[in-house]
Amino acid sequence: MPTKKRKTSLSKASDFSQIDVAKLAGVSQAAVSRVFTPGSSVSEDTREKVMAAVKQLGYRPNVIARSLVQNSTNIIGLVVKRFTNPFYAHMIQEFTRVLQEQGYWTLVFNISEKQELEEALPMALQYRVDGLIITSATLSSKLADECARSGTPVVSFNRYATDGHSHMVCCDNFEGGRMVADALLDAGHKRIAFIAGEESSSTNRDREMGFTKRLEERGHALDLRESAGDYDYEKGYAAAERLLLSADTPRPDAIFCANDLIAMGALDLARCKLGIKVPAELSIIGFDDIPAAGWPGYQLTTIRQPFGTLVDTTIQVLMDAINEPDSDIIKKIITPTLIWRDSARSIG
């Protein structure tokens, strides 16, 4: 039986400690620790005695105690914004998977409002995470400072960090917008519209800016603009409704949507409700290349965010920052690619 006693009725059942194992094995407690510490020197004899006792008692190392003394938890904090978007769902999945391969576990902080980041991030620091990945939220310089002071490296994922305090891995949304402008103009489209997603997000701003800037460079203007207000299907459907049903303007012949979900909403409205022929009468281009974009039912032309590259790069940058605490701030921009499918025509 374990050496200590639990105090309250709420506490967990007894666990065994290295002291219990040591007693049973007839060695010192430090010897037990060495058996569980890679690189320590233990004789084969001791190791066997210890492992026998471990097995008999069902001993399991207490990672919390180890974390306390080593000042490192092997946990990465992942801050995500509440999502309905498959892109971000897939992202959590990939982050947890790749981090696990590297021997890290993921503590998820789910925030909905920007303000909640102010509470979640200090909490992550209290848990002494070894590093932080922040998605879909912008780090204030105050928070970045707090992380820096506690020595916790942070990587912002797909969001420009305004200050120079945190690492950043980001898809080149601006360039993606430019690509769409070129694609639509090359195909000879005349009336061009944009449907925005979440207005306050840097992703939306950059995609739109790249798009309109490039249109202007080539002597065209954005003819129509509508805002979905959020990055989801229903909002995209509704925005397309406002865009395509307004009687006082001629209908656009091309729409660039700030992401795939919006584009799919617009596509369904156009085809299913309005009977508009896509792409003959109307071209629609999205952004992200979520799995559904490639489904036969959609075949959406879109800008592919190189998903695996983004995730792998983010984790690489984080690992480097963890291993070289005093290295420079790194900012990586990943270029997306245009995927031609059937929702946009390529020849006028």
Place this chain on the structure above:
Amino acid sequence: MPTKKRKTSLSKASDFSQIDVAKLAGVSQAAVSRVFTPGSSVSEDTREKVMAAVKQLGYRPNVIARSLVQNSTNIIGLVVKRFTNPFYAHMIQEFTRVLQEQGYWTLVFNISEKQELEEALPMALQYRVDGLIITSATLSSKLADECARSGTPVVSFNRYATDGHSHMVCCDNFEGGRMVADALLDAGHKRIAFIAGEESSSTNRDREMGFTKRLEERGHALDLRESAGDYDYEKGYAAAERLLLSADTPRPDAIFCANDLIAMGALDLARCKLGIKVPAELSIIGFDDIPAAGWPGYQLTTIRQPFGTLVDTTIQVLMDAINEPDSDIIKKIITPTLIWRDSARSIG
């Protein structure tokens, strides 16, 4: 400056401890602890001195140290299987959100093979999580025993636990299958097919069993069966291809698909590639009611898993188990509902 020094170049920047705060505030270290312990008695004077020092130093409590002494981490381990299914993505999101509301954080363990559960779960126990939620994987009785011995409550989510050792919250998949059988027979369908998902999963088995049992009860048989092998769109599309293109059997007039993604694949194949009229010539019913099922492009008739209820119930059961460690094993079955949309006809 902090009292201690860090040892290696890999360690984090200096943090302040309660000792540093105590010195600066001119009180004992225990007094500082009390300020951060709800319910402790501290004078207003002491509290103010302490908080001033805390602010000046930027002190932040070390939750790891607290966890060590309190033997409780406020962390819940969430074991998920690698998913492409929006249903499970949404699930993580909801679990993390609701757990946070209850003051718990979520450590995610992402497994792909059943065998990986044997590694991930002991790891979760080493982190001394306060509780575990296991989705899309069946707990072996050996693992259930390990959790029980360490006093860590476990709830299996949407998976029948074969043994009696772990709590369980599950959608009534069997009943869902029966509902589909009734719906299709009531509508007068004659040739009825089933497309299976992941064959080894209890969800698939129960949905299929309820479906075929009910067909038989009403004097019909399952005419055709095809297996997607997995719960995703592409596999569903391919399975529907095999089912609908096989020349030697007459085409079915109704298909029950083991989940929505498979149903959407089948629907797209039927409409887009084969030009089959749905539901006039073919009825398709899915399972889950993921958001996309309600999109205008699909309007899929399906069995709705009461998502919020499932998640809330799971967390409630877990919280009860944490607060009453010696209470009985609880098994909750939640009844789903049939959602009529446009992919199945309701009158023969």
Place this chain on the structure above:
DNA sequence: ATGAAAGCGCTAACAT
């Protein structure tokens, strides 16, 4: 109300 002291389970010197 407060300080002193013990101890949570572990790692990492330091001896031998």
Place this chain on the structure above:
DNA sequence: ATGTTAGCGCTTTCAT
């Protein structure tokens, strides 16, 4: 190679 010892930062008695 192994035992002894000193913490890691905190909570929680126990005195006062």
